[in-house]
Amino acid sequence: MSFTIAIDGPAASGKGTISKGVAAHFGFAHLDTGLLYRAVGHRMLAGEDPVAAAQALTAEDLDRDGLRTADVAQAASKVAVIGEVRAALVDFQRAFARRAGGAVLDGRDIGTVICPEAEVKLFVTASPEVRAERRWKELTGNGFDVRYDDVLADVRARDDRDSTRAEAPMRPAEDAVELDTSEMDIETALAAALAVVADRMPGDQG
Numbered sequence: 001m002s003f004t005i006a007i008d009g010p011a012a013s014g015k016g017t018i019s020k021g022v023a024a025h026f027g028f029a030h031l032d033t034g035l036l037y038r039a040v041g042h043r044m045l046a047g048e049d050p051v052a053a054a055q056a057l058t059a060e061d062l063d064r065d066g067l068r069t070a071d072v073a074q075a076a077s078k079v080a081v082i083g084e085v086r087a088a089l090v091d092f093q094r095a096f097a098r099r100a101g102g103a104v105l106d107g108r109d110i111g112t113v114i115c116p117e118a119e120v121k122l123f124v125t126a127s128p129e130v131r132a133e134r135r136w137k138e139l140t141g142n143g144f145d146v147r148y149d150d151v152l153a154d155v156r157a158r159d160d161r162d163s164t165r166a167e168a169p170m171r172p173a174e175d176a177v178e179l180d181t182s183e184m185d186i187e188t189a190l191a192a193a194l195a196v197v198a199d200r201m202p203g204d205q206g
């Protein structure tokens, strides 16, 4: 049986953390679809054509070091505007979503474009300032020397590019449950997400 949970939202809203927690709780597989775009962005920064890079993407590309930097995040959101890049990544994401045993995918367009039939859709948000603070803590904790103001500017620039692009813009699906985590710690946010999912689980799996 396949069961798909789509979790979308802007940068550093906590969708990855929630997705991992939901997947672990239910024993589902998890795909961070942002990594696909980051891997293509990384290859573009190395001089490759982004469409060719997306078409040739391998599992090893997703394991590379250096995909979590601010520069790669910006490059990811630039390649994500290109329709041919997005098209090259669709089949892999849909196949993952349909795998037996259940799947959680997080990104920007999972509930709207990749898996419009997903059994559960969440759209996770938080204010730009809260998200920038979380990302700043994460990056400085990982040894990156970044300023809060620059992280906030990066988050805002990506929000703007991601939500205004013509192809698969970031937005909540009409049937998505919105979860504003601005005032929630990780445990509270995960509990709220689990409650939404459990409510939509068939039988006694919740």
Ligand SMILES: Nc1ncnc2c1ncn2[C@@H]1O[C@H](COP(=O)(O)OP(=O)(O)O)[C@@H](O)[C@H]1O
Pocket (backbone or CB within 6 Å): 009, 010, 011, 012, 013, 014, 015, 016, 017, 018, 134, 135, 137, 138, 181, 184, 185, 186, 187, 189
């Ligand atoms: N509710 C929360 N409260 C505080 N920190 C959080 C919360 N959710 C996530 N974080 C932290 O914020 C950072 C970004 O979270 P992440 O799940 O990677 O966001 P996203 O996948 O939306 O970019 C991580 O360091 C994570 O531990």
Ligand SMILES: Nc1ccn([C@@H]2O[C@H](COP(=O)(O)OP(=O)(O)O)[C@@H](O)[C@H]2O)c(=O)n1
Pocket (backbone or CB within 6 Å): 009, 010, 011, 012, 013, 016, 033, 034, 035, 037, 038, 073, 076, 077, 078, 080, 106, 107, 108, 109, 110, 158, 162
């Ligand atoms: N399903 C997706 C996932 C990511 N992306 C793009 O990839 C970029 C990086 O995504 P990410 O999820 O790794 O970013 P964070 O939310 O972790 O900061 C985003 O800013 C989007 O431009 C997308 O267009 N569609």
